[in-house]
Amino acid sequence: VIRDESGAAYVETLVAFLPTLFFFLAVLQYGEVAAANLVVRRAAQAAVRAAVVVYPDDPRFYEGAAPSQRSPYVQEAARRTLLAAPELDVTGASVSVSGNLSGTSDITVNLTVPYHCSVFWARVVCGLDGVLSLNARSTLPYLGMRPPAGG
Amino acid sequence: MDHELTGRARSGELGFIALVGVVMGGVLALGTWKMVHVATALGEREQLTNAADAMALDNAVWHAQGMNLLVYMNAAMAIVLSVFLALRVLELLLIAVGVLAAIFAPAALTAIGNGLMRVVNLERKVGPKIMRILHVVNMAERVVASAVPALPGAVNRAELVGNVATKGGASGSIDVGSLEDYYEKTGVIRQGVPLGLSMIPTLVDRKIPGFPPRMGNLDGQVHSSKVLKGIKLAIGNPSLPVEEEDYYQVCSRSAEFMTAGFTGMLARTGIIPDQVARLVASRVSQVVGTLPALACEPFDASTLQRELEESIGTACKAEKDEQESGENARAWSRSDQKKCEKKHREKAKESFKKQSAQPNPDMIKTAKLWNITSHVSSAFLHTWAVAVAQPNSFKAEGTLKGWILWLSGDKEDSNDKITLGEAEFFFQCRKQASHRTCGDDAMWRPWWTASTVRVNAPWKEIDLLSVAYGWGNNALGNLLSDALKKVLVSSFRGKHAADNAKDSGWHIFSFLFGKGNGSNYVTRYTLPQYAQDQVEAGRQAYTPLVKDLLIH
Numbered sequence: 001v002i003r004d005e006s007g008a009a010y011v012e013t014l015v016a017f018l019p020t021l022f023f024f025l026a027v028l029q030y031g032e033v034a035a036a037n038l039v040v041r042r043a044a045q046a047a048v049r050a051a052v053v054v055y056p057d058d059p060r061f062y063e064g065a066a067p068s069q070r071s072p073y074v075q076e077a078a079r080r081t082l083l084a085a086p087e088l089d090v091t092g093a094s095v096s097v098s099g100n101l102s103g104t105s106d107i108t109v110n111l112t113v114p115y116h117c118s119v120f121w122a123r124v125v126c127g128l129d130g131v132l133s134l135n136a137r138s139t140l141p142y143l144g145m146r147p148p149a150g151g
Numbered sequence: 152m153d154h155e156l157t158g159r160a161r162s163g164e165l166g167f168i169a170l171v172g173v174v175m176g177g178v179l180a181l182g183t184w185k186m187v188h189v190a191t192a193l194g195e196r197e198q199l200t201n202a203a204d205a206m207a208l209d210n211a212v213w214h215a216q217g218m219n220l221l222v223y224m225n226a227a228m229a230i231v232l233s234v235f236l237a238l239r240v241l242e243l244l245l246i247a248v249g250v251l252a253a254i255f256a257p258a259a260l261t262a263i264g265n266g267l268m269r270v271v272n273l274e275r276k277v278g279p280k281i282m283r284i285l286h287v288v289n290m291a292e293r294v295v296a297s298a299v300p301a302l303p304g305a306v307n308r309a310e311l312v313g314n315v316a317t318k319g320g321a322s323g324s325i326d327v328g329s330l331e332d333y334y335e336k337t338g339v340i341r342q343g344v345p346l347g348l349s350m351i352p353t354l355v356d357r358k359i360p361g362f363p364p365r366m367g368n369l370d371g372q373v374h375s376s377k378v379l380k381g382i383k384l385a386i387g388n389p390s391l392p393v394e395e396e397d398y399y400q401v402c403s404r405s406a407e408f409m410t411a412g413f414t415g416m417l418a419r420t421g422i423i424p425d426q427v428a429r430l431v432a433s434r435v436s437q438v439v440g441t442l443p444a445l446a447c448e449p450f451d452a453s454t455l456q457r458e459l460e461e462s463i464g465t466a467c468k469a470e471k472d473e474q475e476s477g478e479n480a481r482a483w484s485r486s487d488q489k490k491c492e493k494k495h496r497e498k499a500k501e502s503f504k505k506q507s508a509q510p511n512p513d514m515i516k517t518a519k520l521w522n523i524t525s526h527v528s529s530a531f532l533h534t535w536a537v538a539v540a541q542p543n544s545f546k547a548e549g550t551l552k553g554w555i556l557w558l559s560g561d562k563e564d565s566n567d568k569i570t571l572g573e574a575e576f577f578f579q580c581r582k583q584a585s586h587r588t589c590g591d592d593a594m595w596r597p598w599w600t601a602s603t604v605r606v607n608a609p610w611k612e613i614d615l616l617s618v619a620y621g622w623g624n625n626a627l628g629n630l631l632s633d634a635l636k637k638v639l640v641s642s643f644r645g646k647h648a649a650d651n652a653k654d655s656g657w658h659i660f661s662f663l664f665g666k667g668n669g670s671n672y673v674t675r676y677t678l679p680q681y682a683q684d685q686v687e688a689g690r691q692a693y694t695p696l697v698k699d700l701l702i703h
Contacts, residue, residue: 017171024175031182035189042193049200053605060614061607084189143602 025122033126036085036115037134043081044136048109050077051097055107056144067101078111088134089114101142108139199538202343203572204603206536210303210345211574211601214534217299217391218576218599221518224292225594226408228285228401228517232447233409235281236402236439238274239446240409242267278449285401285515292518296366297388300349303534347534348609350389361626363522365390392531393594396519398512402447404595406439448512467491520578520593522621530612533575533604540568573606 051074055067062070075095082090092114099107112135117126126132245267252259356364414428423431439446470491471483524531578593579600593599 020171021175024179028178028182031179031186035186038186038190038193042197045197050605053603057605061605061611084193143604 022122025119026125029117029119029122029125032087032119033115033117033132033134036088037136039082039085039088040111040113040134041136041138042084043078043113044109044111044138046081047074047078047095047111048097048107048138048140050074051109052107052140052143055101056142071095071097074109078109082113085115087116087118089116089131099139099142102144104141104144106139107142108137111136111138195540199540199568199570200572203536203538203570204574205572206303206343206345206538207534207572207574208601208603210347210534210536211576213299213303214347214349214391215576215599215601217295217302218393218578218594219597220295220299221292221391221393222594222597222599224288224295225401225404225517228288228515229404229408229595231281231284231288232401233405233412235274235278235449236405236409236446238270238277240439242270242274243445245270274449282449282511282515289515289517293366296391296393296518297353299391300347300389303345343539344537345534346536348531349391353388353390359622361629362622363394363625365521366393366395366516366518392521392524392529393518394521395516396594398515398517399447400519401515401517403439406435406446410435463492463495466495518594522625523618524621529614529617530609532577533573533609533612535606535609536572536574538570538572540570571606572603574601574603576601 054070054073057070059065062073074097075093078093078095079090082088082093090113094112096110097107098110099105101107112133115126115132115134117123117130117132123130245263249260249263249267252263353365356362410431414423414431417423418425418428467488471488474481474483474487521531523529576599578596579598
């Protein structure tokens, strides 16, 4: 009778422990995702800040590249911030800039970054492939009021 | 016994659960700790960046407002001088009418002569007052040009000290700084330093031969006031990127203002069509711009100048005679003559300044955009700011080093506590015209504004070609002007004719060798052109200068 009780306790513990462990890992995973999401939002801000100053900037700082060819500088601004969260797939990040590049029009950067959930066993909360797509948008006024550079 | 076994088994279970709970709780706490630190680090980074941006922009806004203030002062000078100009034009008209009357209606000659005398007397009465006002405004321009670059730093400093004082800080240390109050009580920012190339003392410009010096000093502009003489020492002042422009530039602008106002009024009342009004305004301003000595030079000033030249000639002749006679006689060379003229000109100028109660046109200058800043993204039109974090900030970021949380990207070995911000102030040309084509209007329209720009090191932004261009332009222009001046200096119209020639020299030089920021009538965006643009833009039929200033 005593052995039976002991076995039951172990089984009971196992049955209760596994969901508890999963729940705990899921919470941990969720925390990681929330932290990465903050980084993505900050990266979008950095990217839009770069966009509003890089596009109207003097071409001589870009080896004569036209504004439309300066997207790499905006992407780089986002990339540097995204490095803060190692689970973010920086190479797969997609940065799109929208808005009218003139006057003080609103410029919006839309940033989408794949996030690889890495917490053991709980990564399924991110989907069967364990990858989430984190997205952030940020808007600032374009700083292109000045006359064309180099005049 | 059963009881004991059951008890042991239960106590074992409890221990196991407690252990798992401790481990799980600990890991969860670590996770929460990381999340909080990530958020803190991101926030601190953002605050530091924002503070640097805000300070740089604040600095640029100060500069832009200073430039706009100079524009208003220039415009004020033009408006005041237009009163004088109106009298002078009236005199010229009466003379012309008198000539015609002498031929066609001699009876009217007396009345015209009386009228002319009244206007001349009025001019003699009003002229000195106008010159004095112009001189005072010009001095104020110098003070503004000199003070503005230092203001952003001074205001921050005052704010800092003020806050320490009001807090009654026991330490009295400025480290507690106001910037944390100023920038939304972040607690992250320890100190902010606004920087800009305008802070370079004007002494540097003046020490480089042929380099166009900036405006921000009172050297050579003060005469009788002991207090102001003391300010001469302040030649090391910083200065906004403006240089001195000749008195005759104000004269030309006054003509634009006067004719545009007058013809615009006639056009509005329907007496003359718009196009005719614009044509008249354009032609009159061109004529006056071409003959500034005739249109804007006070009678007394020309007399004084002539006397000044004569006194120099007499003094040098005496020295020459002395050198060429006696036992140790030696020939009077050209360089002797030059040295003598220079020496006596300075002496005579001082003497005339003391004697003359009225400032002469030589002492009245207006502000012009500095020749060196011909490039729109010139480093001299940019401002920077350094935001320094509190020593205890970025702890979160530092602690997270092991988690590879480096918001500064690749710089994994440094925990940056300093961030740079950059902004610029610029003249917003109409129709997005290039900077150079409307550079002449830069100090005549209050369209200076500021904007944040991408951070670049100052040495990367200094366009040596542009500096060399401005330098060469100035040096060669002066050479040409001096040559013309030398040819004309002995003419009956005295020194001012030579100054006109100097001005003409500049125009010829600008015309031949490019469209510099100098006085270039070819590319200048004149008021009639502006009015035309307004019509094209469908805004209104005609906009004289005053209204223009009020609108903007």
